[in-house]
Amino acid sequence: MAISEGVLAELRAVLGSGGVVAGDDPVAGFVRDERGLLTARPAAVLRPRSTEEVAEAVAVCHRHRVPVVPFAGGTGLVGGAMPVGEREQVVLSVRGLDRIRSVDPADFALTAEAGCVLTDVQQAAERAGLYFPLRLASEGSARLGGAVATNAGGSNVLRYGMTRELVLGLEAVLPDGRIWHGLRSLRKDNTGYDLKQLLIGSEGTLGVVTAATVRLFPLPRHQAVALLALPGLESLGPLFALAREQLEDRLSALELFGRTGLELLLAHQSGTRDPFDRPYPRYLLVEATAAEDGAGLAAQLERFLAEAVERGLAADAVPALDRPQARALWALREGLPEAEKRAGGAVKHDVSVPLGSIGAFIEAAERALAAAFRNVRVNAFGHVGDGNVHLNVLLPPTRAPEVSPLVHRLVAEHAGSISAEHGIGLLKREALAEYRSPLELELLRTVKAVLDPLGIMNPGKIVK
Amino acid sequence: MAISEGVLAELRAVLGSGGVVAGDDPVAGFVRDERGLLTARPAAVLRPRSTEEVAEAVAVCHRHRVPVVPFAGGTGLVGGAMPVGEREQVVLSVRGLDRIRSVDPADFALTAEAGCVLTDVQQAAERAGLYFPLRLASEGSARLGGAVATNAGGSNVLRYGMTRELVLGLEAVLPDGRIWHGLRSLRKDNTGYDLKQLLIGSEGTLGVVTAATVRLFPLPRHQAVALLALPGLESLGPLFALAREQLEDRLSALELFGRTGLELLLAHQSGTRDPFDRPYPRYLLVEATAAEDGAGLAAQLERFLAEAVERGLAADAVPALDRPQARALWALREGLPEAEKRAGGAVKHDVSVPLGSIGAFIEAAERALAAAFRNVRVNAFGHVGDGNVHLNVLLPPTRAPEVSPLVHRLVAEHAGSISAEHGIGLLKREALAEYRSPLELELLRTVKAVLDPLGIMNPGKIVK
Known part of the structure; x- marks a missing residue:
């Protein structure tokens, strides 16, 4: 059901004519899916400039039961800000509220x-x-x-x-x-x-x-960064405990990636060098930051690295000696998504498990994927300190229907979550329905129904 | 309306005869108000031993629309776990779930x-x-x-x-x-x-x-504690900023109290000595803790104290040189509620304001109270790092109806909260109704109504 001209006129009365853009107007082109998996065909794009204008526009939509899709940066990865259907929903951009x-x-x-x-x-x-x-x-x-x-x-x-x-x-x-x-x-x-x-x-x-x-x-004015070469995932838990103990709350990042990831970078990211003189199965980037006392911070990180190597938890370690070296180490971790894209894309999973289960989960997933898909490469990386693994399978994204159920099942077996950071949106709605309990799904629907009884606010997202 | 014998029999069938205690049985005596302001007359006290027993007991109550008051330690200060009425509600103690x-x-x-x-x-x-x-x-x-x-x-x-x-x-x-x-x-x-x-x-x-x-x-194995003498409340903001900057996340406590509080301790807590050689208007206890590096921690605190005195933010400072000294300093802050009690009690307020408004709020409250109540003493203390002030007025607790509205009004004027820590329960319900917006009260009621449509779960608390 398309939106009537009368409703659009009411919205124009509230937002001014520049505040209501037709869905197919080039000006509305910013409403698109970050990953290109979904196509947006909104009835209109609303561009309020103030909270009051948002309120008045939503009130018009509420009165006429017009579905509203809030839209901000559009960088989400699960289609949460994408209108569904053909000219059935209006997008409400908050970009004009920028003070x-x-x-x-x-x-x-x-x-x-x-x-x-x-x-x-x-x-x-x-x-x-x-x-x-x-x-x-x-x-x-x-x-x-x-x-x-x-x-x-x-x-x-x-x-x-x-x-x-x-x-x-x-x-x-x-x-x-x-x-x-x-x-x-x-x-x-x-x-x-x-x-x-x-x-x-x-x-x-x-x-x-x-x-x-x-x-x-x-402001954390000081930063200390190092890369550790790990003999295997079994040292992950003890390393995390040691890092928390020795770097305390100054510990700001613990980023894991594997040989597969480094090889992707060596092949696809110009200027990448292997930081070590031989290959290792896994790498762990450690960062600590401090507002004061940069020298103390560096010494703390050095003590941590020395103890990690001495205890055999790390096979080797390179500290960054200055800002450019720190940036170069971070470029390894941050370059992974782009390198994946250049290598042909991946079936991506943003999942989490309890901190103590990260290694076991990654190994189980790699084994299961190797058994199910011949010669498949898995780029497992992520925020170890948060139990957050980006388990990306180097197969064309279109193969998600074959790959993801297997990964999600393993997540469930490890008491994890099928969406650590990215949310549910449209793309993970079915997985959510499968992996949360009926009672939890009922509670989600109950909360939705009571706060949005007409169901006009971003309908179809999270739960149907 | 009392609970029928039939319902009690059903509850006994679920919990065993020892699991259902009559409200006036001495065994039920643990259900009482921490501050002695309220009297508990429950119809019965339920003592389940497992989650399943809790579930079955609540299901019985749900079926018969019997109000249930969950009860744990009973240390709350706003009557949140107190049954209301005369044998109209059952108390459900979770003390048996202690694994x-x-x-x-x-x-x-x-x-x-x-x-x-x-x-x-x-x-x-x-x-x-x-x-x-x-x-x-x-x-x-x-x-x-x-x-x-x-x-x-x-x-x-x-x-x-x-x-x-x-x-x-x-x-x-x-x-x-x-x-x-x-x-x-x-x-x-x-x-x-x-x-x-x-x-x-x-x-x-x-x-x-x-x-x-x-x-x-x-585990924070190391602790560094000091007491600062403040020339006045205007140095509170700069001191907090300096402490966050220099002690970073190791900063674990910033506890303010005043000369009034110290005098209460000197009068009513045996063994209390004035830590300084002359009186000061305010005192600030600072604590930092660390898992490792006790020497570094002590040095960090010393630098902070030196800079605080040098900048004129503190008039004097005494660091604790060992654990007993640290305990003695903490005893000042922790002894305040008991000293108040011995001095005849107080009209207490557990409120919060934005971090930057603590000094202004305390001074405004002291001025307003002095104008309204002749010779009144105000014992203002609390967790400065959280904006949490215990603004206790040394008048008999029975005078709360005269005193509290004045304090709450000032809290609202400083964009604060009338309950920082203690909650609403029964005793702050009317204040809540006055100081939250109609929309917020409606949302609270909506959430309550949808999750507890029969209204059997601790009815009458928070909102009526």
């Missing part, structure tokens, strides 16, 4: 609108001498509203937590168009159910996040 | 039942060489289920977060008697709305928490 409302160093907090690009939020914090720790590969185009709506993770979760842990307060427009003013900057507030927790990670299905107050931290 | 189900060092996690006393959970972690950081004054009798249900805070929040941040997974019995199996130990899990967040802090109004999986951390 940093306040930076409050005394509160170690900052309030920004949903359309702010993450790097702009980071820079606003840095200008005040503070740090906003949400770091994503897509941070130059991902936006705050999307990060909140998807509970984004990234490379700093080990030290600073997921987006959920960074949000102190929210402002949002509910499915009926009312504005919830929840922008608090309190660290402790036990006054009833914590309503913001429902919106965080709800992928736009319970309302439109329009602004957030987030925590800031002291 | 540590598993300690998983490789996962940095532990699973314990709701009836475990917090010190038992702490000790189970320590036996595995790890640390469970929830520290409350009442930790020797408070229990895990109550801590989760009230999102307990305590003295370690600055470094480790509230209970909400410590919970990885939950098991709970829903108001209809179904068991939700949500005991995961994942650090990242973006698979739909985070349902456990609703139960955490719900004060038993949405279900009975029966077990939790919680995060563990490296």
Whole structure:
């Protein structure tokens, strides 16, 4: 069912004519799927400039039961911000809400609108001498509203937590168009159910996040990075324990990748050199950061490396001696997705397991995949400190229907989650239905039904 | 309306005769109000020994629409676990669920039942060489289920977060008697709305928490403590910023108290000496902890103290040179509630404001109280790093109706919360209704109504 001209006229009355763009207008071209797996055919794209305009536009949609798909940076990987159907839904872009409302160093907090690009939020914090720790590969185009709506993770979760842990307060427009003013900057507030927790990670299905107050931290001016060569995955657990013990909360990243990944980089990323003089089965990038005391930090990392090698947990280790070397080591980890793409793509899985099960899970998955698919290569990498494994199978993405059920089954056997960071959106909805219990699915639907009784807010995402 | 004998017989069939105790039986005497402000007259006290027994008992109550009041340690301060009315509600004690189900060092996690006393959970972690950081004054009798249900805070929040941040997974019995199996130990899990967040802090109004999986951390073997004498509250903000910068994440406590508090201790706590050679208006206890590198930690604290004095942010400072000295400094802060009690009690307020507003709030409150109540003394202390102020007015507790509205109004003016740690329960329900927006109250009621449509789970708490 297409949207009527009358509704569009009402929306234009609220947003101005430039605020309502036809779905097939080139101006609406920014509404597209990051991975190119889905095609967007919205009835229209709405471009409000303020929370009040979002509220009025949603109220119009609510009155006419028009489905609304909130859209921010469009960097999601599961189709959570993609309209479904043929001109049946309107996309509501929050990109026009792009003000940093306040930076409050005394509160170690900052309030920004949903359309702010993450790097702009980071820079606003840095200008005040503070740090906003949400770091994503897509941070130059991902936006705050999307990060909140998807509970984004990234490379700093080990030290600073997921987006959920960074949000102190929210402002949002509910499915009926009312504005919830929840922008608090309190660290402790036990006054009833914590309503913001429902919106965080709800992928736009319970309302439109329009602004957030987030925590800031002291700037980590010093960084110490090293790469360890691992004899095998069995040393992962002891290495993690040793790193937590010796680097404490300064430990900011523990990134695992394998020989398969390094070979992809050597083949497809120009300038890549093998950091060691012989191949090893696995590699672990370690990073620690500190606001003060750079010399102490470097010494701490050195002690950790020496003990790791002495105990036989690492076969070799190279510390970065300066910033360019640190960047070069990080380039190995960060280059993996692009190298995969150049090698022909992959069937990707963003999964998590308990910290102590990472090695066992990766090995079980590699064994099972080798048995099921001849000569298959598996690029397993990820955030070890968070139990988050990107288990990417180097087969054409179109083969996901054959590959993913096998991986998801192993995730379940290891008490894991089929979506660590990326959410459910459209693409993981069926897997969710399979791997969460009937009671949990019922509770998800119950919450959805009560907060969005007309079902107009991003319908079809997470649960059907 | 009293509970019928038939219902009690059904409950006895499920729990055994020892599992159902009459409300006026001396065995039920543990169900009483910590502060003695409320009297408990339950129809019966249920004592299940397992999650399954909790589920069956709740199912019986659900079938007969009998109100159930979950009860754990009974250390809450707002009456959240107190039955209301005359033999109209049954209390369900989770004390019989007292097993540590598993300690998983490789996962940095532990699973314990709701009836475990917090010190038992702490000790189970320590036996595995790890640390469970929830520290409350009442930790020797408070229990895990109550801590989760009230999102307990305590003295370690600055470094480790509230209970909400410590919970990885939950098991709970829903108001209809179904068991939700949500005991995961994942650090990242973006698979739909985070349902456990609703139960955490719900004060038993949405279900009975029966077990939790919680995060563990490296044991902080080293501790450095000092007391600073502050010229006034205006140095609080700069001192906090300096402490975060210089002590980083090792900063574990920043506890403020005033001359009024120290004088209470000097008068009522034997063995208390003034740590300084002259009186100062305010005092700030600083603690930093570390798993390794005790010498480095002590040096870090010394640098901080030197710089604080040099910049004029502190008038004087005494570092604790050993454990007994550290304990003696902590005894000042921890002795305050007892000293208040001996001085005749107080009208207490557990409130929070944004970090940057603590000084302004305390001064405004002291001024307003001095103007309203002749010669009144105010004992303002609390967790500065969390914006949490215990603003206790040294007047008989019975005068709360005169005093608290004035304090709450000032909290609202400073964008704060009328309950930082203690929750709402029964005693703060009216204040909540006054200080949260109609939309928020409606959302609280909506969530309650949909998860507990019969309204049998701890009715009358948080919202009416």
